[in-house]
Amino acid sequence: MKKYSLFLCVALAGITILFSCSKTYEPVPVEQVTGEYIWDPLDSNGNYANQYLTGIYALLPNGYNRIGSDYLDAASDDAIPSRTSVTEVQKMLTGGITIFDNPDAGAWANAYTGIRRCTDFLNNFGIVPLKSAYEKRSRFGEARVMRAFFYWELVRRWGGVAIVGDSVKGLEDNVEIPRSSFARCVDYIVTECDRAIDSLRTDPVDDINLGRWSQAGAMALKAQVLLFAASPLYNGNEIGDTLNGYPTYDANRWQLAANAAKQVMDIGVYQLDPDFRSVFISQRNNEIIFAKLQGRGRSVENQNGPPNFSSAPALGYTSPTQELVDAYGMANGKPITDPASGYDANNPYANRDPRFYATILYNGAPWLNTTLETFVGGLSGPGASAGTQTKTGYYTCKFMADYSTQTQYGDSYHDWIYFRYADILLSYAEALNEFSGPGTEVYTAVEAVRSRAGLNPFTLDAGLSKEQMRDIIRNERRKEFAFEEHRFWDIRRWKIAEQVYADPLHGMSIIKNASGSFTYNIEPVIQPVFMAAKDYYYPVPYNEMISNSNMRQNPGW
Structure with missing residues (x-):
C-alpha cells in the first residue's frame, strides 16, 4: 500500500469523514457516509458540502508551537528551544534532519490531503443546488485558492512537486507521478489564484464569513509565491536543477x-x-488579510510564558536569541551599533524599538504584576528551582496581551495569521527595491511600517543605495514578523542561511551583584549546523521515494 501513500491521505468519497459533522451525520454510520450523501442534489442549503469545505479549512496548519511544541522560528537564528532534551526543532537547527526523520515532513501528507479534498470539492460541488449563485461561486473560489495554498506549502519546502491535476486518483490508477519543475508549479499556483480571485468575496468579508478566503487572500498568496520565486535561492538557481x-x-x-x-x-x-x-489578539482588524481562526484561549501563554509563577503557570518553551534582541535597535530607529543610538550595554533594554517590548521578555521586564527575573538563579532564570528555564536570558511575549500589571493570564484570540498588510508593504518594498532601487514608493512602504512601530523618527536617510535599503528591509522583516514563520524561510530564500548559521547563536548571561545591579555577558548557547549544498530544501520523505519510481530526491540527500 506504500505505493499509494501520496494519495491515501484522505479516504475516497465513499468513506469520507468530515470534521465537525458528528451531529449532522449522527443518523448515518460513518462507514455509510457516501459521496451521494455529501453532494446531495436536494440539499438547497448545501449543509453537507459546506461542512466538507469546513473540514478542509481545518487542515490549514496552525503555527503556534507547531513542531514538537516549539515555534518553527526556534530552528532559525531568532530563538532556540528552552528544554534540555533534544527537541524536534533542535534537530532541525543542528543538522538532525534525515530522509527518515524530518520533524516538518508531516506537511507533505497534510498538503496532499488538502489537495485531494479540494479537488473532490471542485469536481462535485456543482451538483449541490445552492439558492445563492454568489455563495456557490464563492465556495468554488475558496476551494481553488486553498488547493493552491496547499501546493505552496509543498513547493516552499521541497521545490517542484507532483501536480495531481483535477482528477481524484483511486487505488486502480497510476499514481507514480513525477515531480514538476519549480517554474511549472509556480505558474500553476499563480494561475489558480488568478482563477479564484473573481469568484471570491470582496474585502472585507462580513462577520459570518470571517476566516474564509477572500479576494485579497488569494492576491496575498500570489504575491508571496512570486516574491519567493524572484528571490536568490530560486531566481538563477545554482542548487539542483529545474526542480x-x-x-x-x-x-x-x-x-x-x-x-x-x-x-x-x-x-x-x-x-x-x-x-x-493588538493585531495578534483581536479577531477583527483592518490589518489581517487571511488567518486561521482559533478562538479564544491561553495556550500560547501557557506554552511560552516565563515559568515558576504560581498564579500563571507556563512552560517557557521559547528562548529568543541575542541576535534577535540586537536586531531591534533603538526607539530612535538607529541600530545599537550606531554610536549616536544611545545604546547602553549596562542598561541594554532601555529605549528600544517598541516592537521589542511586544515580542521579548527580558530581565527587569514588568510582567504578571512583578519584575521578571531572568538572571542566573532568578525566579525564571537559569538555575531556578523547577520548570524549563530560558537558555538565553529571554522569553517571548509575542501574540500575548500586555500582562505587565495582571496576576494571571486571560483568554485572548490566537488566530494564526498567514497574511497581514505589513507583509504586503514590506514585500512590495523588497521587490521594487530589487527591481529598480530605493525610489519614493520603496521609502513610503518601509517608513509606514516603521511609523506604526512607533520609531521616532521613523524616516530613513535619503540617498540610500539598493544594498543599504535591502539590509533595512530585511531587518524590518525580522523585527516585524518574529515567530510568524517568516525568518526560517526568509534566510533560505535570500540564500544567506549558510552565513547565518555559520557562527554560534548567543544569549545573555546575567549576574545579579550584591549591590542589586546586574552584570551582562553575551555568551554562545548553541552551534547551528547547515550544509549549504542540501539544507536549503527538505529531503523528499523516504516512503515517497520507495513508493514512486518516478520520484526524484533533492540534491545532497
Missing part, C-alpha cells in the same frame, strides 16, 4: 512580485493597525 528553481536569473520576476503586492494595496481596504500588539 529547485529557475536556471537563469530574470530581474522581471521582482517586478511581477511588486505588481502582485500592489494589487492588494490598491484594494484600499487594508491598513496597519495603530497598535502592533
